[in-house]
Amino acid sequence: MTTPSTADTWHLGSLELRSRLMLAIPEDAPLTQLGAILEAGRVQTATIKVAADLDDADTDTYEVLREHGVHVLPNTVDAADADDAIRAAHHGANLVGKPWVKLIMxxxxxxxxxxxxxxxHAAERLVEDGFEVFPLIPDDPGLAVELSQLGCAGLMPQGSPAGSGQGIANPLKFRLILDRVDIPVLAGAGIGTAADACQALELGCAGVASAKVIFSARDRTKAATALADAVAAGHSAWQSTRKDA
Structure with a gap:
């Protein structure tokens, strides 16, 4: 696997990383291209749906990710309620060997x-079960603080609705979240272009989770490289403005 270009490291829960790009894997992701995409994007983490029924797991995609040394963060995108999400989270932990989840309700x-x-409700119970929980949330600073105090390991606010590609609709709300919590904040949805990803990192986000930029592109490997470079550039820009830099 290609070494990410960013020299500094950061922590997503208990995991130490260099890359700040998390690839969100759609259900129809082309397995024949996925390895090249992972390499081009210098991807170290990916999030993929896990069902409440363990028999529905997409084991082929998991295997490709494992072959490329990618840490898999299961997500609960189709959970109908908190109980459903908790079951899916536990199934995901069994699949990847780590109790962590991108909680989508x-x-x-x-x-x-x-x-x-x-x-x-789901986050509270999963934290009690020992999970590292990364909820997908609206850009709500108050909710962000409450979930941080609850014990979530990170937050993934939506820049705009998932799949919309509208970018960071309200940068001020992101700044407020970033100012008020001490856990990693990743732009969790709405990233439509490499420029959107750069903006998220320049605001101070620890990373971005994105599918649309890459999987809607004509040349997906080039898009993956461009997205990884944009993420690195945004983080460098943020570092350049830090008072303690």
Whole structure:
């Protein structure tokens, strides 16, 4: 696997990383291209749906990710309620050998708009079960603080609705979240271009999770390289403005 170009390291829960690009793997991801995409994007982490029924696991995709040394963060995108999400999270932990989850609780199948009440209940129980929980949340600073205090290991606010590609719709809300929590914040949805990813990192996000930029591109490997470079550039720009730099 290609070594990420960023020299500094950071922590996603207990995992130490160099790359700040998390690849969100769609269900129809082309397995024949996936390895080249992972290499081109210098990807160290990927998030993939895990079902409440373990028999529905996409083991072929998991195997490709493992072959390329990618750490897999299961997500609960199709969970109907908190109980469903918790079952899916435990199945995901069994699959990847690590109790961590990108917690997605939504009643909106088109844009995955988060359901804060169900999300909070599921997060609370999974934290009690010893999980590193990374909830997909609306860009709500108050909810971000509550989930941080609850014990979540990181947060993934939506820049805009999932799949919309509208970028960071409200940068001020992202800044408020970043100012008020001490855990990693990743732009968790809405990244539509490499420029959007650069902006997220320049705001101070620890990373981005993206599918659309790469999987909607005509040349997916070039898009992966461009996205990884944009993420690195955004982080460098943020570092250049830090008061303690």
């Amino acid at each position: 939504t009643q909106d199948p088109e844009y995955s708009l988060p359901n804060p009440v169900q999300l909070f």
